[in-house]
Amino acid sequence: MITSAGHLVSLQELIETDPKTIIGEVHEQFTRETFGKPTWGIVSKYFDNLNPIPHHLHWKKWEVYDIHRYVNPGTHYSHYHTTAMGLYPWVTKDMLRDCLSRFGAPQGNDIRSLSPHVKVPVDQGGFCMPNGVLHSPTDLATHEVHVLMDEHFLAEDLTLDGAISVEGAFYACREQDYPKDKHGDWDYLVSIFDFEANQDLNFVLRNSRRPLRADKFCSEGVEAFWIVHGDFLGEQKCSILRLVLQPKAKTTLKFDSPCVFHVNRGMGLVGNMGVNFEKTLHLGQITHELGFITQQAADGGVLFQNAGKEPFVLTLDFPQNAHKVTPGI
């Protein structure tokens, strides 16, 4: 937020000043218990790598993806963008240990030859990636939401972007998840590796989320779809809602929880704030395509209005336990 005097105020400062108004009682309690202070419990980001990210896993971090057409214009429905997930069911502990022991070999350890590759769903709903499962997100622009922290083990040592050392592979592991004296100890890694989760035959089926029409947010000229919905890892984690307002359409919506929004296309109003999609972002430049809807605003109702000549498209990211009734359940 920028004050009338031109000072930049961070979301964290606003939250700490008045947690109940900004993030509400439910999220305040959750983040105090989880992070030791009132804060915003999710990260909403976009990444657009030239090449797929190296095959990796997170010991504790979960994440969800929303890969949509607005930031991937021109992607053909019959595209060949794939992503590797988990391990084939025939991979034994010895095979995984042998593979990891080849870390640093001239040809690389080739771990992705042990992983099924699946077609990336573009604009066909979201995908949930539980902690502990190998994955290597694609080269498409990806909207990702995850819990408020980051850590990873890089399992692939040779990528299109260069080689990764054993030291580099464990660099982002937290001590509480994977002890430093076990870095490079492949026997130990295989002993704690979650084969059951990685070799789930129904993994794609279980973790894909088809778009689900959100009738209560729809009206004339306004369509709403849950992109990520339902429970994940046994509870209500984050959820993603997409709103599409046709030219001249407007609506006022109430939500149980605060949320972050991104503008994906067009221009309009969110509350009394003018927002628009930015095709090109420059470091240090302030844009008007990302915003935060407070608990107070969510309780009172937020105006969404298309002020342009093309559809006004927004994506709303909700945190853990955001809904009194879990969408899709």
Ligand SMILES: [Fe+2]
């Ligand atoms: Fe990841």
